[in-house]
Amino acid sequence: MAQNGTAAGTAKTTDREIFLSEILNVPVMIRGKKTGILSDLIVVETARIPEVKSLYVTRSFGYPGLIIPWENVVDLAGHRIDIDIPALEPYEGKPAEDAILLKDYVMDKKVLDLEESEVEVVYDIRLLQRNKKLYVTDVDTGKSARLRRFGLGRLAKIVSPDAKDDQMISWTYIQPLPTNIGSFKGDVKLKVLKENLAEIHPVDLADIIEELDHDQRVAVFASLENEHASDTLEEIEPNVQRDIIASLDIAKVVPLISTMTPGQAADVLSAIPHSQAEDILEALNPDTAKKVRAIMERQEEKVIHYTTQKILKFLPDTVVEYVQNDYPKHARGKDVIMYIYVVDASEHLLGVVDLKELLIADDKASLASIMSENVITLNTGSTLKEASQEFERYGFRALPVTDDDNRLTGVIPYRDVMNLTHHFLE
Structure with missing residues (x-):
């Protein structure tokens, strides 16, 4: 590959379309030797669209990453990227705190399309190489972009051979990118059209x-x-x-x-x-x-005033067969019968067994061996509003209420909380 006096000298003067998914994780070469892989592109906002200023190259075996200026890129091809730098050390480091990493910021994030009232996911980003510079022109939310994102570029060309079929959104509709974003976790937002x-x-x-x-x-x-x-x-x-x-x-x-x-x-x-x-x-x-x-x-009322003591409660060494065989007798007169609460001699809550799990368990097994120890509980100081939120979140039919020492003070059934919601009061 011929090289001019500067690395950018071989950049093509004609427009060239590149998709970010096609160059991510490809080898970065220096004079024919692999030095790392392309992890991301660092861009800066311009008056119109972002311009790529640097490549972020990661290396294996604990070696520090490289920040390679775009001017030092010799060729940007789908299977490899050639760069020209005299030595590695001056370029070692991590992206600055205010650096905008294109993949990190945009790829796999949601675009809130206010014009169409839809929420799309960015699967790819369209780049344009023009006059020795590389620009970001569009985000791509289409089906072929999704295939490219998962390494199925050839299939993408078969499924959608015409790029115009893809759901390209011009970067001119994207809000300016913030600085000091670190590893961005939010969504890409289009300009709000009131x-x-x-x-x-x-x-x-x-x-x-x-x-x-x-x-x-x-x-x-x-x-x-x-x-x-x-x-x-x-x-x-x-x-x-x-x-x-x-x-x-x-x-x-x-x-x-x-x-x-x-x-x-x-x-x-x-x-x-x-x-x-x-x-x-x-x-x-x-x-x-x-x-x-x-x-x-x-x-704001406390759940402790609405708990019931009429529950199924056993010691951990109780055998499943004992509970199964006499279940009708155990359950008679109880308010909560779909859960079996396992407590020790001091009433500390150890676990809970769902009725379905009890029915399919081995007869000779102990409750301790089949109980779930990760129990969602309410505290004696919890409010009815908090109880309602927990029921909505987890979908249980009842929730145990414990004190600060994890002693079981009672159980509040789902129906009792729901009957006290605003629908009843209105």
Whole structure:
């Protein structure tokens, strides 16, 4: 391979399309000898689209990585990358804290497409080599991109031979990349088009708002009609609810809360500081405020007042056969019969056995040998709201309640908590 006075001298002057998936992890060669593999591309934002400034090359056997300037790239081919540097040491190191790593930042992340109200995944990135420089032009969310991402490039050409069939999204629609991102874990976001927000379902819009930064959240939320904003607010995570409500004028918040049912309003107000919730409640219709307060107070009641002692409880060395044979007798008069709780002589909770597991267990096995020791419990200080959240998260029909010493104080059935939700109070 011929080399000019500078490494960039052999770069092609005609446009050349390259997909990031095709060059990731390929060997990086110096004068015909492999020195590492391409791990990522470091880009910088320009006025129009990002430009590749460096290659991040990782090496085996614990050797430090290399940051190779684009100017030192001789040739960028699908099967290998040739670079020209006089020595390795000056280029050793890790990417700077504010470096934007293209694969790390974008690949396999979600693109929030507000125009189409869809959420796509970036499977590949289109690069364009032009006039000795390499630019980022598009993110690719199509089916052939997904095949390329998993090393099935040939199949991708058969499935979608025309690149125009792929779902390319121009980088000009991507928001500017932040600095100091480290190893980025979020999503790639398209520019927010306010005129399209009203068409997005509240559940989808909530997902989008949760991914935005503070200023973007407030700007987007403030542009919504009250009913749409109210429906969206209900779907947002509590910590984001707090962030939004704290940033909105009370004159904007009160109409949002007023359009909710008392139970929904209680859920939202329970997520914000007490003083702020009180200010909002004072501004609500007195009848609505009374209902919301009643629900909020009920949510804070302790589960210990609703537990039952009528449960199936045995010592760990109890034989399965004993419980199975006399199960109707053991279960008679009990409130919770689908779980068998295993405790020691001091009532410490050791484990739980599901009724289904009991029925298929070996007759001679002990409960200790078949019980699940990883037990989800509530504490005697837990609230009804916390119990409701745990039931929704895990789907159990009952939850044991233990004290600070892990002694079983009782069990709260699912139905008892659900009968006390806001649907009952309203």
